[in-house]
Amino acid sequence: MKNFKEKFSSLKNVSIVKAISILILLIFIVLLVINQQNIQFYFNNFGQVFGSDLQVYFLDVGQASATFVVLPNDFSILIDTGTAESGEGLVRDLDFLLSKNNLNDIDMMILTHPDSDHTGGVVAVLEKFQVNSVLRPKVCVPEEENYFPYLVSNTYTYLKAIEAIYAEPNCQMNFVENQVFVESDKNFESQTTIEIFAAEKDNYGSDTNSFSPYISLSYAGKTFLFTGDAPQARETELMNRLANENRSLSVDFLQVAHHGSKYSTYPNFLAALSPKYAFISAGDKLHPSQNVLKRLEDALVKETYVTKSDGTIGVGVKGNGEFLICTKRGFVDVPLLVILLSLLIFVLMRFIYVSPSSQKFSAQKERKIAKEKLRGTKKA
Ligand SMILES: [Zn+2]
Structure with a gap:
C-alpha cells in the first residue's frame, strides 16, 4: 500500500x-x-452568561476594582471604574458587554469610595458612554471640618472624576444612604432587590475605605454582596445591624473586600454570611492575601476566583435560579x-x-522507472 x-x-x-x-x-x-x-x-463560554437574566462581570482591571451588572430588566450598573491606566481596557469591555445586551447607556455608576483604583476610570467611561446617574458616599474628613467637611478630593484622580461627573448635563448625582430598590423583571416571574447598607458613622478619620457601602443584590433566590474596600470596622457594623434587625444575610456570591486584603473578610464575617463562591479583584503580588484565601477555605467557600489569574469573571443567573460562572481560565480560544x-x-x-518541476534529475530514478515501464510494455 x-x-x-x-x-x-x-x-x-x-x-x-x-x-x-x-x-x-x-x-x-x-x-x-x-x-x-x-x-x-x-x-x-461567556456566550452563556450573555443569555442569562442577571449578569455580573468582575472585570479584570489589574490591582483595582470594576464590576459590571446587567439586571433582568436591562438596567445596567457599573460599580467602581478601576484605575486611570486600566480605563481604556474598561471602556472596551463595557462597550462589548453593552452591545451584547443591546444597550447604549449605563444607568447607574456607583463609586464605593474616592480611591484612585476605584475612580480612575470615571473620566474615560464618561467620555465614551452616557451615564444616567452616579451614586457615591459623602466622605467626611475631619481635617477639612472648618471649611467644608466633605471630601472633595485628596487626590488628583478623584478631583478629575468629580469634575467630570458635574460636567455631564444628563447625569444625576446621588449620595449613598440606606435604601432598597425593588425591580420586577420583564416576565414578572421574579424580582430583583438591591439593598444598600451605608456606612454608619459620619467620619472614620482618614480611612476613606470605610465609607464603602455594602450592596446586596438578590434575584431568583441568589444573592451577591459587593463590598468595595470596606475594612473590619464596617464588617462589625453590618453584623450588628443585621442582629439588631433580627435578620440574616446569606450570600451566594461574595465580592471579597479590598482586593483580598487581610484587614477585611474576617472569619466571623464569613461565618455570618456563609458565602458559597468568592470573587477577588486583584492584580499585584500582595493581593489577595494568603490569610484571606485560607479564611475563605476554612469558611467552606466552594471556589474562590481571582481576576489576577482568571481574568474577567462572569456570573449569569437565570430566572429559575440556575447559574453559571465563566472565567478565562482553561478556556479554548x-x-x-x-x-x-x-x-x-x-x-x-x-x-x-x-x-514535479522541483524534482531533481536522478539517473537511478530514471533507470528504475524505465525498468518498471518495460515490464508492463509489449515489444513494439
Ligand atoms: Zn481598592
Missing part, C-alpha cells in the same frame, strides 16, 4: 492543492485580523486554535506536496 506522502505526491491536479493552500492562508489572515477584536471573548490548525495544514501541504 502506498503511503500518505506518495498518495499526496501523485495528485495530478496541482491547481487544487495550490487553491486549498491559498484558501487556508486567507482564512489564517482573516482570523488573525478578527481575533484582534473582542471575538475571543465571545467564543469562550477557538479563533486562535483555528489559526494554528490552518497554519499547520498550510505548512504540511507545502511540505508534503513536491511539485
Whole structure:
C-alpha cells in the first residue's frame, strides 16, 4: 500500500492543492485580523452568561476594582471604574458587554469610595458612554471640618472624576444612604432587590475605605454582596445591624473586600454570611492575601476566583435560579486554535506536496522507472 506522502505526491491536479493552500492562508489572515477584536471573548463560554437574566462581570482591571451588572430588566450598573491606566481596557469591555445586551447607556455608576483604583476610570467611561446617574458616599474628613467637611478630593484622580461627573448635563448625582430598590423583571416571574447598607458613622478619620457601602443584590433566590474596600470596622457594623434587625444575610456570591486584603473578610464575617463562591479583584503580588484565601477555605467557600489569574469573571443567573460562572481560565480560544490548525495544514501541504518541476534529475530514478515501464510494455 502506498503511503500518505506518495498518495499526496501523485495528485495530478496541482491547481487544487495550490487553491486549498491559498484558501487556508486567507482564512489564517482573516482570523488573525478578527481575533484582534473582542471575538475571543465571545467564543469562550461567556456566550452563556450573555443569555442569562442577571449578569455580573468582575472585570479584570489589574490591582483595582470594576464590576459590571446587567439586571433582568436591562438596567445596567457599573460599580467602581478601576484605575486611570486600566480605563481604556474598561471602556472596551463595557462597550462589548453593552452591545451584547443591546444597550447604549449605563444607568447607574456607583463609586464605593474616592480611591484612585476605584475612580480612575470615571473620566474615560464618561467620555465614551452616557451615564444616567452616579451614586457615591459623602466622605467626611475631619481635617477639612472648618471649611467644608466633605471630601472633595485628596487626590488628583478623584478631583478629575468629580469634575467630570458635574460636567455631564444628563447625569444625576446621588449620595449613598440606606435604601432598597425593588425591580420586577420583564416576565414578572421574579424580582430583583438591591439593598444598600451605608456606612454608619459620619467620619472614620482618614480611612476613606470605610465609607464603602455594602450592596446586596438578590434575584431568583441568589444573592451577591459587593463590598468595595470596606475594612473590619464596617464588617462589625453590618453584623450588628443585621442582629439588631433580627435578620440574616446569606450570600451566594461574595465580592471579597479590598482586593483580598487581610484587614477585611474576617472569619466571623464569613461565618455570618456563609458565602458559597468568592470573587477577588486583584492584580499585584500582595493581593489577595494568603490569610484571606485560607479564611475563605476554612469558611467552606466552594471556589474562590481571582481576576489576577482568571481574568474577567462572569456570573449569569437565570430566572429559575440556575447559574453559571465563566472565567478565562482553561478556556479554548477557538479563533486562535483555528489559526494554528490552518497554519499547520498550510505548512504540511507545502511540505508534503513536491511539485514535479522541483524534482531533481536522478539517473537511478530514471533507470528504475524505465525498468518498471518495460515490464508492463509489449515489444513494439
Ligand atoms: Zn481598592
